Amino acid sequence: MADGDCITPQDGGWRSRMRRAIPLLLVALLVGSLGVLLYTASNASRDHERALIEQRRSFEVIALAHALDASIARSEATLARYVISLDPDTGRLFQDQWRGAASELKALRYATRQAGWQSGNVESLQRLFGERGKTLNEIGLRTTYDQKMAALARFHEAGKSRDLVQIATLLDKIITAENARLRERSLAVSLAGDRTEWVGRTWRLFGLVLLVCALFAAWFANVAYNERRKARRQAEQETERADRLEAAVQARTAELSEAYQQLKQETAERATAEENLRQMHKMDAVGQLTGGIAHDFNNMLAVVVGGLELAKRKLRLKPEEAARHLDNAAEGANRAAALTRRLLAFARAEPLLPSAIDPDKLLSGMAELIDRTIGDQITVHLSPAARGWCIFVDQHQVENAILNLCVNARDAMDGRGLLSLSTSPVTLKDGEVGECSAGDYVRLTVSDDGCGMAPEIAARVFEPFFTTKPVGKGTGLGLSQIFGFVRQSAGEISIDTEPGKGTRVHMYLPRRGADDVAVADEPGMMADTPVRHPPARILVVEDDRRVLNQTMAALSELGHLPIACDHPAKAARLLAHNSDVTLIMTDVLMPDLTGPEMVRSLPACYAHLPILFVTGYAGDMAESADFADHVVLRKPYTLAGLAHALSQALTESPRTGAAEAAE
Incomplete structure (x- = not known):
């Protein structure tokens, strides 16, 4: 062996260390790579899931906005039917529908609680919805209390109100904003899916390369691959669900468009019907007014014309008798002027001339007039108990009101019975009687033991021109004039009656101190x-x-x-x-x-x-x-x-x- 081929112990140790280090490096590289891949896959899945959640939230907000728009439209249409038909079931249906709309608004507010770009629109919508609710509830209350014409007029004004247009505009803004947000979220879902796909491709390549390095890497790759497949299936399911939701929203939008067109047609028909109804009421009122007051005016004119004619005949020979006839004619003219003032006061076109009046002295002073008016067969019982409390009213009007109530009581008793007139001090809470505010009042009561009235008759006694008397016997203006006078005096009037048990009419007039007001002259x-x-x-x-x-x-x-x-x-x-x-x-x-x-x-x-x-x-x-x-x-x-x-x-x-x- 040559000297150059000789392997030293140092070289063997270094190689051995290298062989041991390489697997460790590979394992470390594998673990690090696996960690990086797992982190990337987790982020991609989380981003994808978050994007899908935000996408579903946008669909939910859009659906709630459309549902709220439809509920408001149905509620207003139901209120219109209630005002026209006066059907209590329709009124309750309106209340249920409006409460349903309020629940949908609450759900919309909850759905957009984390959406800062929608908070201003939703708060404005909630405020306008509250104001619209007050307006519609006022119309419903007027209808409930048989103020049909006032309710129709108020509903007509409410139909032209800007708050309804503003509510629709805000709903459109909410839907438009959510649609824009939905497009962004759909793009985010698409990007998250692309990232997931990229991670999948990288993982497959990395798994094939490192599969030969370690069995645990293959096992880990298999687990990751299964998780990735599960995430992909979930993504596909969410996509299908989103497609179904989008189809449902489109179908609902088509239904709302059709309902909106139908509502526009019904609104036009209702406007035509209201105009026809107003015209009919005008003609009916003119006819009834002409026939009702002609008798009174003819009687007064007969006194005037007859007195003047007799005075003209007696002027030279019997001046004293001529003066008496002239006095009768003047009295007839003054009565005609008083009737004109009563009619103007009923129409609220003639100002009242109030003064401080002791109601007990007023009743005592009218005792003889009442006895002479209702006849001897009726017993009149006076119970003045106002304890010195004064009222501030037009004396002529309150006397006329009391006399009208006594005449109505006489007719209800067929000329025989007991007529009671009483005064008493009462302290009322806010809204305890009609629209009276809290404070001290003098209650003036006229009661009889006559035939009484059925509930459906009692509910209409204050309507102008409504009367149960035969033609020519009554104008139907008496109680309505009293109603107008009491309301002008900041008071309230109520009726307790039952068939066969008589009638009690209560007038609540606000207490005023005699030293706090000045007596008006005419x-x-x-x-x-x-x-x-x-x-x-x-x-x-x-x-x-x-x-x-x-x-x-x-x-x-x-x-x-x-x-x-x-x-x-x-x-x-x-x-x-x-x-x-x-x-x-x-x-x-x-x-x-x-x-x-x-x-x-x-x-x-x-x-x-x-x-x-x-x-x-x-x-x-x-x-x-x-x-x-x-x-x-x-x-x-x-x-x-x-x-x-x-x-x-x-x-x-x-x-x-x-x-x-x-x-």
Whole structure:
């Protein structure tokens, strides 16, 4: 053997160490490679599973948004049927459907709890949903309490409300955002699948290469391969499930589109039906009103015309008897004016004239009038027990309400029985009786032992023009006028009745201290001696020739110097030719220009002149800015009322004060 071929012990040891080290290095490399592959496979599987979970969540949010949209649409359609049909079952169905929609909104909020990009939309949707719920519940309550026309009007307004459009817009934004997010998540699922496939290919190659290195590597590769197959099967199953869910969403979207088109058609049909119903109610109301009040007005006009005719015959020979007939005619005219005010008060177009009233003294003072009205066969029992509590109401209206209730009680008892009137102090909680707020009230009760009413009749007694009396015996306005008066007075009215057991009507009127309020006067109907004022030059603007002549005569009778103006367009020219005019007395409603419009159109040099407005309709007098600084005299008026209004306009007008201050 040559010296160069000789193997030293050192060389053998080094090779032996190398042989031992190589397997260790291979094992270490195998373990490290296996660890890297396992970590990569785990991350790929986890990312894939997370992407699938996020994808399912997006599908869930989209499905919940569509379901909520459909539930809201069904609820509103059900409410529309309830308002029209007044069917309690339909009302309960609406409540169930709306609560179902609230549950779906809650589920939508829970599904998007971790989605920061959706939190603003969902919070806005929840707020709008709450506001819409309040509006619809108000409509439902009005319908439940037989305020059908108010409910229809409120529902019509709610149909045009922006919150419904905003809810639909927010739902569309949520769905659009989730669709965009869904596309991102679908891309993430695809990328995670590609990574899984890449890991699989690498693992197979690595397993084939290292299979010969160690048996445990082959076993480990087999386990990993089985896990990979399981993950792939799960991915395929999730993909199939996602495909089925997408198909279901598409089918549901098609159903919702069809339902939306049907709802649009039903909305159009409902709008047409509502318009027809309103027109029918208008015509019916006009017919009933004409027939109902014609009898009362004809009676009053008969007194006026007959009294004037008799006074004309007796004027020369029997002046005292002529004066009595003139007094009767004036009383008939005042009764006609009172009926007009009651009708305007019922329509809430005539302001009330409240004053502090002791209800006990009011009942005692009406005892004789009630006895004379209902006849001798009915026993009247008064129980005043208000303990000094005062109410702040229009005395004429409350007297008329009590008298109407007594007449209704007389008719219910067929002219025989016991009629009880009582007052009592009560303290109510908020909402305890109707819409009354918490506080002290005086309860005024009128009860009889007559025939009573069935529940279906009692539910409609406050409806305008509803009456059970024969044609010509009643207008159907009595109880509805009382209802309007009590509500205008911030009170409430209720009825306890049962067939065969009589009827009890309770009026709850808020307590007011007599020292806290001022008694209102009505200058137009004063009966005192006319208040004389120094002669004044007055421009009278009135388009009705007869009223103009009467006003001119009345002003002359009071010692004033009137100037006639039969059209508002002539006022400026007459003022220019009569520089000594100190007051403008004008009607409110006239052709071409109203009284306030004429005043505003006058040149600035006449701005200091005080204005006296005269009107037979003062519905907006308390609220309108046109009357803010001026005296208003309501028709019909007496000489005393005219003199009082002239004195107030000439001495208390802010314009007069301003002119004097300027001088």
